[in-house]
Amino acid sequence: MTTVTVPDDSLFGVHNLPYGVYSVAGSPPRVATRLGDTVIDLAVLLADDVFAAPSLNGFMAQGYDRWVAVRREIAERVTGDLPDEALHDLADVTLHLPVEVADYVDFYASEHHAANLGRLFRPDNPDPLMPNWKHLPVGYHGRAASIVVSGTDIVRPCGQRKGKDDPAPVFGPSVRLDIEAELGFVVGTGSAMGETVPVEEAERHIFGVVLFNDWSARDIQAWEYVPLGPNLGKSFASTISPWVVPLLALEPAKVPTPVQDPEPLPYLAMERPWGLDVDLSVQWNGHEVSRPPYREMYWSPAQMLAHLTVNGAPSRTGDVFASGTISGPDKDTRGAFIELTWGGADPVSVGGEQRTFLEDGDEVTLSASAPGPGGTRLGFGEARGRILPARKIS
């Protein structure tokens, strides 16, 4: 037996206890938690085969009360002696996609981001926000198969693009490859077709939170997106962090959303709509270029889930909905390079080099932390990806 001790300032102390899926050479992936830099196999620790599985889905499907009970049990157990066969050094394991993703929806919940994109994509519109934006959390479905775990290389996508003055579109590797720094919310238990998830019940359905990089090919997106929305400009890849931070761990991080004016329709109205005080960091080739503040997001996670289901659309264990780019009011808090460099017109310094969009070989890493109890901080790990050159398409 071994006792795992973590420093008080660890981002993965006893107040975090995220869930992930790991493997060691020669063994199948299984569910674990993380304490400091130790990965703890939950099937061993708790002697429960629901964790001897390659995704969190089975456990998540057991529902909210079980999430509460298991979290309490883990918290009690990890402070005592732990069986050696449950423990692995973080450096010795491979981390996998933690969730078998069912449906994936990407929102657009930052007013700063939506307004910036409006100014960039639709410069002739007097109001950068669309008329619907403050009435509903605008979102669209994305490609579930394209969600990959941190560390997966990203092949530069090819596609059609057309400059304003080009007579016809051209095909080739994207020349405006971008990121979107977001949070992703993992749905633990769903709702049947015809049913809804009311805002006040959303917390019982949202299992946890991951970092989410919605890689975006702006040139492909700009040409394709009218009238049915983004498709190939986004569908090539999205990167998530391997550790799902339980929403239960984020109670101390809850903050009111910005004031919502006009008042949302009743199905979206909450007495106290809560956001999360998560500080993100965007590193470009190891240099921090932005610190997007999740607390600035206009629409709350509960409102997003309530909206998604208000038409009776079914939701399922493993659904992921992402927040959309997190951008604050200041330039150095913008969560996408198209905003940070104002469409490429205003390059940013990346370790002394002037950059606009991503070049082959570039690596982007999202990380984040949020307040825990008693002055502690909780970490989200990282969502990291490196750009590989486009493949030749005949």
Added chain:
Amino acid sequence: MTTVTVPDDSLFGVHNLPYGVYSVAGSPPRVATRLGDTVIDLAVLLADDVFAAPSLNGFMAQGYDRWVAVRREIAERVTGDLPDEALHDLADVTLHLPVEVADYVDFYASEHHAANLGRLFRPDNPDPLMPNWKHLPVGYHGRAASIVVSGTDIVRPCGQRKGKDDPAPVFGPSVRLDIEAELGFVVGTGSAMGETVPVEEAERHIFGVVLFNDWSARDIQAWEYVPLGPNLGKSFASTISPWVVPLLALEPAKVPTPVQDPEPLPYLAMERPWGLDVDLSVQWNGHEVSRPPYREMYWSPAQMLAHLTVNGAPSRTGDVFASGTISGPDKDTRGAFIELTWGGADPVSVGGEQRTFLEDGDEVTLSASAPGPGGTRLGFGEARGRILPARKIS
């Protein structure tokens, strides 16, 4: 042993042999084919457990060569004596969703439909088609969980809508509930992230074809869809037919697409782009109101799949992509009521009643047939759904 005989004019003769999933009381769902009005259990007939499964996915994943071999074997076997335990009367079985749907994408491949919708949704635009429309098959991701099998009741969705002169949006049951008569293409084998499915190889990936009704709440859609595309106006339900007609059965139904001008970019260019000569029928409360002709579709299924993957997006067994509304040039060939009634301005007679959009209790049934060899016709079964009143949402 029993011999199943079918009349020469059966839509489910030996040249069709679609795949579906059935169950009888007390037994789990399994894969079957259909001959006339007889359902034939394939796990029994072929003594292969890949068919003792609640979806076609396992079989589809075995790949094109196996699809060819199994189809040949079934065709040989069903003309001889058949084991009684493999046979069920169609009337005695329950048919299930045949596919475990992975990602779902809806296209917009009918020029007539896209132009009609452009005129209705964007009347001020001089060109009803968007500039991108003839350069790429426009599409968007939809909600995989919402795809249900024929016969499933459809609850009228609630959502936000805003009339042109309303000061603010209102919430309530959709008052412009519509259909979209489409074909859905089931992907049998996918492609890895970073890879593509070239147009000429698409036939080896597309397993089969179903009828697809993309129920659409036009009022919800109109208010939400700018700039990220349709979401809740569509995500509440889509109905597919229970029988997947193999693409292998549709060789005699292949026809050239309409002339594609301008010439598509090389990744979409085909020497002979093929569509399918499928005649659909839309019945509204038992009265045929439209006969959409699939042969009119501008973009071909192979082009849609090639486009979907040209950016390296992964595709998977069980992906479904739908064609978008099938509308021909004439009014009585339009596949959506918003077109058929010109936005509700020009009601259609449904058994003597004047109708625009769907009322509670209405039932819509899509059916279709296509040419088989030697003057035969192949049927697609039906995609049927009845509208239930909206649920009260507090």
